[in-house]
Amino acid sequence: MDDKTQEVRATDYDVVVAGAGPTGLMLACELALAGTAVLVVERLPEPDRTIKAGAINAPSAVAFDRRGLLPAMAAVQERRLAEVTGFLRTHAPDGLDRKNAPKFAGHFAGIPLYGDLLDTSDPDFAHLGPAGDVGLVPQADLELVLLERATALGVELWRGVELEGFDADDAGVSVRTSRGTVRAGWLAGCDGGRSTVRRLAGFDFPGTAPEITGHQAVVELEGAEALGAGWQGTDTGIYVHGPFPGRILTVEFDGPPADRDAPVTAEELETSLRKVSGADVRVTAVHTATRFTDNARQASTYRKGRVLLAGDAAHVHSPFGGQGLNLGIGDAMNLGWKLAATVHGTAPEGLLDTYTAERHPIGAWVLEWTRAQIAVMRLTPHAQAMRSVVRDLMGTVTGTTYFVKKILGVWQRYDLPGDHPLTGHSAPDLVLADGTRLADHLHDGKALLLDLGAAGPGLPDRAEGFGDRVRVVTARCTSHPGLAALLLRPDGFVAWATDSDDLDGLDAALGQWFGAPQPRGASSTTAAE
Structure with missing residues (x-):
């Protein structure tokens, strides 16, 4: 629209996303993948190339793998590794045997961690698949990949447009921008640590001062x-x-x-x-x-009626370890499918409230993790004494493994009902008999009922009536022969699992996450024998 005062029709958008950083773009991609009409409003006229986070963690890499973006991330990493090699060739200390030097595995408070002390047999490192090999993806490069993805999915993006205010009611949100006023069902604030959306909506934002x-x-x-x-x-x-x-x-x-x-x-x-x-x-x-x-604050809730927060708008902290970027990607993966289901009217009661319930504890942990780093970085004698103790612990196999697991985020899970060890965890990247991986079957953003052949002939019937909300894939698994079946949410987290023909709990899990079955539809079934 050229006329800045022109009004957009009230029904044009299901969701307005404020902010076109990685969190906003990732959320917009998830919403568009689910068939939701989304508008992204960004005040900057061009993508932000400011240096920020330098890497992605395991949950982010796995999320990108599940959406078919891992090759693009791997290409970014290859380019960046060439730059790192060139730097070390010039600046590494004399006499360093670069070929045999221990692999840098991250840092805590500036104390380096090295891969030669890492217990790679720890089960938390297992089953990441190719995503476990991708990490060196700076934020500015990631944003460009997500921008290309959003464009391909048809996301509408207004650049150089300020969000000036909004009025929310029970039916939706009227969003005032420098380009006009739009009416949407929902407003998602992904507009950074000094979020306009958070401030205008009146979200509580407690924490510690810088x-x-x-x-x-x-x-x-x-x-x-x-x-x-x-x-x-x-x-x-x-x-x-x-x-x-x-x-x-x-x-x-x-x-x-x-x-x-x-x-x-x-x-x-x-x-x-x-x-x-x-x-x-x-x-x-x-x-x-x-x-x-080191300003560290977190919104008490990530939702107020029709307004939601994600990324730095919901939580801020010091940047050590690049945790903020990864928190935002995780927020977007968790929120996207839940908000889309709410828009489409298929969400069970309370689904959107699980966004805060699941993501807030992980954000709170990150704030404490970054505060702890500041505490042992200080120059006081007491802090330096504690730093010496932490350094000694990090110099052990157990210590290195503990810190690397925390930094990589492989510990992250949600508290979901069910007794199976996989329930609530991000699904392992199963290798299937036809040569595909589990991640290959999640590119469309649908929930997945995976029938591995040992759960009995009635398993696919349980998804009857959910239409394309739950896709059934029948396969044989070569990497996890003990598994019989899995129910995966669209974000790839395990909602239900079994090692036998016992389907107890499956119907409850389907209803909890995907609502009531509809008699008019049936799940589409894919064979991956």
Whole structure:
């Protein structure tokens, strides 16, 4: 629309998503995949290339695999690994045998973790499939992949448009933007840590105030040879150099920035880097830069009537470990199918409320995880003493495995009813007899009743009446011969499972997640023998 005052018809959109970052785009993709009319409103005129999170965790990689996006993520990782290799070739310490050097497996509070101490036999690492090999996907690159996906799915995106206000009632939301007013059934605030949607809707946002000042940037440096590679602690702070050319990060512990919103200048970055490193360096150009703090807050609920929050709009914290990006992707995967079912009128009572119930505890854990890192990064004698203890623990196989599992998110599960060990967990990536993997059967975003041949001939009949809400796949499994059947939600989490012909609990699980069966429809069945 060219006329900024023109009104859009009230029935044009089921959902308006505020924000076209990774969370907003992922949510829009999930909604569009489920046949929901969605509009994304983004204030920035172009995709944000500001340096932010540098990697995705296991649940995010698995989610992308389940939607057919893993090859695109792997291509990004390959390009980034080439940059990292080039950086290490130039900046790694003399004498380092790079071929045999231990694999970097992440960090906690800047203390590195190495793969040679990782117990890879731990069952929590098993069955990720190819997703377990993809992680180095920076946020800006991820956003471009999701933008391409959203475009392919027909998502409408308004760029350079401000969300100015909204009025919500029992029937929907009237959203006022700088391009006009739209009427939608729902409004999803994915508009970042300073969310306009959260503020205007009046969500409670308790937490702890910021106490540090951090910078992250990609710059051109003179005197870079005086900087150590990787995470470095000093008497005046912490800095990071690498793992690709020009990337720096600094942390100062003498309070939050005076003006969080001021543009980040080369002078500011140079002053901070000189202070914490003690090196005679000069920042000659800034390609991308951001300023951050350890402000840690979380909305008490992620839903108020017709308004929902996801990603940084629902929770903020320090960026260490890149947990915020992954929390947002998880929020979008959890919310998307539930909101779409609500829009289509097929959701059972209370389904949308399970979004907060399932995602809030994981967000709360991340806030505590990031606060703990700040506590052992401080420069006080007590904090440094605790840091020494943590470093010793991290230098053991048990310690490394514990920390890597937490960072990768392989521990994440939802508290769902049922006694089977898989219930509530993200499904393992089963290898099927026809050469396909379980993830290949989840690209369409449908729920899946997987008949592995040992649950009896009546299993597919249980999905009768759910139409295309629950798709039945009959297969043989070569990787998990003990499993008889699984019911997967659209996000890939196990709602029900059995190792025998006992189907007790299946009907209850179908009703809990997908509502009442309709006599007019039947599930479509796919053979994958």
